[in-house]
Amino acid sequence: xxxxxxxxxxxxxxxxxxxxxxxxxxxxxxxxxxxxxxxxxxxxxxxxxxxxxxxxxxxxxxxxxxxxxxxxxxxxxxxxxxxxxxxxxxxxxxxxxxxxxxxxxxxxxxxxxxxxxxxxxxxxxxxxxxxxxxxxxxxxxxxxxxxxxxxxxxxxxxxxxxxxxxxxxxxxxxxxxx
Amino acid sequence: xxxxxxxxxxxxxxxxxxxxxxxxxxxxxxxxxxxxxxxxxxxxxxxxxxxxxxxxxxxxxxxxxxxxxxxxxxxxxxxxxxxxxxxxxxxxxxxxxxxxxxxxxxxxxxxxxxxxxxxxxxxxxxxxxxxxxxxxxxxxxxxxxxxxxxxxxxxxxx
Numbered sequence: 001x002x003x004x005x006x007x008x009x010x011x012x013x014x015x016x017x018x019x020x021x022x023x024x025x026x027x028x029x030x031x032x033x034x035x036x037x038x039x040x041x042x043x044x045x046x047x048x049x050x051x052x053x054x055x056x057x058x059x060x061x062x063x064x065x066x067x068x069x070x071x072x073x074x075x076x077x078x079x080x081x082x083x084x085x086x087x088x089x090x091x092x093x094x095x096x097x098x099x100x101x102x103x104x105x106x107x108x109x110x111x112x113x114x115x116x117x118x119x120x121x122x123x124x125x126x127x128x129x130x131x132x133x134x135x136x137x138x139x140x141x142x143x144x145x146x147x148x149x150x151x152x153x154x155x156x157x158x159x160x161x162x163x164x165x166x167x168x169x170x171x172x173x174x175x176x177x178x
Numbered sequence: 179x180x181x182x183x184x185x186x187x188x189x190x191x192x193x194x195x196x197x198x199x200x201x202x203x204x205x206x207x208x209x210x211x212x213x214x215x216x217x218x219x220x221x222x223x224x225x226x227x228x229x230x231x232x233x234x235x236x237x238x239x240x241x242x243x244x245x246x247x248x249x250x251x252x253x254x255x256x257x258x259x260x261x262x263x264x265x266x267x268x269x270x271x272x273x274x275x276x277x278x279x280x281x282x283x284x285x286x287x288x289x290x291x292x293x294x295x296x297x298x299x300x301x302x303x304x305x306x307x308x309x310x311x312x313x314x315x316x317x318x319x320x321x322x323x324x325x326x327x328x329x330x331x332x333x334x335x336x
Contacts, residue, residue: 028226029226031223031266031267031269032267032269033267034263034264034265034266034267034268035265041265101236126240127236127237127240128240128244131237131240131241131244131265132265133265134265134266134267136223136224136237136266137223137224137237
């Protein structure tokens with residue numbers, strides 16, 4: 001029985017080892033959002049020149065909405081763009097955009113070239129509204145419920161896996177909930 | 179020669195590294211001092227292990243400007259930190275706050291030190307106890323043993 005105490009350091013070592021090993025699977029860039037389950041911050045952004053609607057809190061209420069922070073200079077944004085387009089066109093999800101620190105003409109050319117799945121886009125020229133949303137790296141994507149509360153956030157480009165395993169089930173749940 | 183030495187020394191002097199740009203600096207030195215102090219406690223989320231005071235990332239610059247704006251608007255240091263954590267969470271603080279979820283982080287080392295201390299104390303006491311018991315266990319020499327021992331010692335001397 002007393003001998004068992006000599007196993008203790010080994011067990012401790014294995015425990016620490018397992019904890020560290022699990023750390024390898026975690027993405028240090030994936031920081032939990034402080035805004036989950038909170039209403040979207042108060043904001044009002046103008047539209048791109050030539051576009052009708054900008055983006056504000058009022059626009060975000062009433063339907064389950066995906067808010068995507070993007071920029072024409074951001075390479076991963078281009079990678080996720082077809083996925084967002086499919087979400088909007090094939091799954092019927094309302095997608096709205098925040099154009100982050102971009103030149104208007106660049107953004108418009110980018111949307112012409114890659115397609116525009118956004119129901120409306122707000123222009124955040126100085127990135128101040130993005131800070132209110134807790135954005136620290138584009139692209140970032142938020143999912144909001146009908147009351148305009150933030151329910152989910154993804155940092156980095158959307159992948160088919162994130163869409164199938166997290167976003168679509170959440171959209172379904174939020175739509176049936178209220 | 180002396181000038182060369184001086185130049186070499188100057189080149190080796192570490193320059194206080196900070197990413198604060200001249201156009202960001204506030205006119206009021208007291209406010210600027212507070213801004214620097216707050217900036218050193220705020221993590222740059224892009225580079226993660228640098229404070230926004232050290233980081234050249236655009237987001238760090240935006241946050242430095244924001245901190246200075248809040249201070250100019252009359253916020254206290256705590257209010258400014260609160261403003262940032264409301265948006266980015268506790269993760270943005272380089273010094274984690276003391277609360278239920280971080281309890282183990284803060285007191286863990288002391289708990290482990292205490293456990294180590296108790297185990298060491300028990301071990302040392304157990305060892306001392308063992309010596310006492312070992313002495314107590316040994317029966318005094320019998321008459322026969324003493325005679326044999328004396329004989330051996332005498333033989334040695336001879």
